[in-house]
Amino acid sequence: MSYATQDDLVRRFGEGELLDLADRDNDGVIDTEVVDGALADAASLIDSYIGRRVSLPLDPVPAVLERVACNLARYFLYEDRATEEVRKRHEEAVSWLRAVSRGEATLGAEAPATTTGGSPAYEAGRREFDDDALKGF
Template structure:
């Protein structure tokens, strides 16, 4: 399942940024390289599936808008590669997206996937029978 496509990246970050990040043949850069742009969202999809697959059945029936944003932020970071400054908005958005995905995988955050959430393991009950206590007043007399 694809969470973000080329047009999502263009809409969020602008064609100029994508041209600068992907055109490796023309000087000055003038076109968006579809192969390079396609690889980044595919990598982001793999990361997202790894996290949300713990809580949701994959593939999702509908892609929630929040996952499109997360995928776009991850893909943008992957396009920047090692050139991404640690203090830049690109790196901060990447770290925020990963943190959010970790919360989803732990069940702290839910996403609306228009489907069913798998049942949690466990769910049993605990029973206690107070009449069979070992330590009672009459058995501890004298201590």
């Protein structure tokens, strides 16, 4: 499941930056496969942290995850030429994801109920047989 789109990346960082990062053929066109790969890597990383806390896929997707996914995907697109700002945003995103995985941060008000991990819940049902019901046998 993707938490952000190419349009989200363009809106946050500008088409020029995305073109610099994802025009692998140098033809002036953003390579959507490259962008989709970075977004998929970001989603996988996000899922690896939040998957123990919530049921996946998330529906609706909390808005905070779009920002986190964009920052992670941007870092992945930069590869080994990431600027200090890009590295800092990546580290902050991973730090926040770690906090979510430890239960120290939440996905926000829009997030679905968290799972409880551990034993399944048990609820006693109605008694079908009791002493009165068995007297006739």
